[in-house]
Amino acid sequence: MIKNIYKKYGFFILIVYLILAYFYMPLGLIAIVCMAAPIIFALMGKGRYWCGNFCPRGIFFQNVTGRFSKKKPIPKFLKSTGFRIFMIAFIMANFGIGVYMNLGNPAGIGSVFYRIIVITTIFGVIINTVYMPRTWCSFCPMGSIAQFITFCKKK
Numbered sequence: 001m002i003k004n005i006y007k008k009y010g011f012f013i014l015i016v017y018l019i020l021a022y023f024y025m026p027l028g029l030i031a032i033v034c035m036a037a038p039i040i041f042a043l044m045g046k047g048r049y050w051c052g053n054f055c056p057r058g059i060f061f062q063n064v065t066g067r068f069s070k071k072k073p074i075p076k077f078l079k080s081t082g083f084r085i086f087m088i089a090f091i092m093a094n095f096g097i098g099v100y101m102n103l104g105n106p107a108g109i110g111s112v113f114y115r116i117i118v119i120t121t122i123f124g125v126i127i128n129t130v131y132m133p134r135t136w137c138s139f140c141p142m143g144s145i146a147q148f149i150t151f152c153k154k155k
């Protein structure tokens with residue numbers, strides 16, 4: 001029951017995050033929770049359980065912006081291992097450089113997380129509108145890391 005309600009309205013967490021962190025940038029750091037969660041679940045042997053059930057952004061893509069999706073098939077390229085690895089490297093490099101340049105400044109580090117969440121969410125909304133509602137999730141760095149962990153654990 002509670003889980004079903006969450007799977008419908010969990011996207012409010014993303015909206016509250018975007019509003020609160022806008023006015024108080026250190027709160028941008030809360031994004032770390034949602035970034036670590038898929039990895040923790042995968043390490044616990046739960047695969048992409050977080051992605052399928054708890055990720056506020058995944059729920060946002062599915063239940064909010066998914067309504068406007070043209071639902072075209074996702075291009076194979078976007079799901080390829082090479083592109084997913086590129087996305088992990090690209091996003092993590094952006095985090096790493098941003099955090100390094102703001103060391104000792106919680107608002108600055110929070111703004112790095114906030115900016116990347118905003119940019120990737122906007123990009124996700126655009127690409128999800130053109131293709132399937134959760135196209136972003138097929139190459140989202142955190143989802144990909146969770147999947148790679150799951151794959152390695154099965155070997």
Ligand code: SF4
Pocket residue numbers: 038050051052055056057058059136137138140141142143144
């Ligand atoms: S793939 Fe990324 S955005 Fe999609 S549900 Fe998983 S963590 Fe969230």
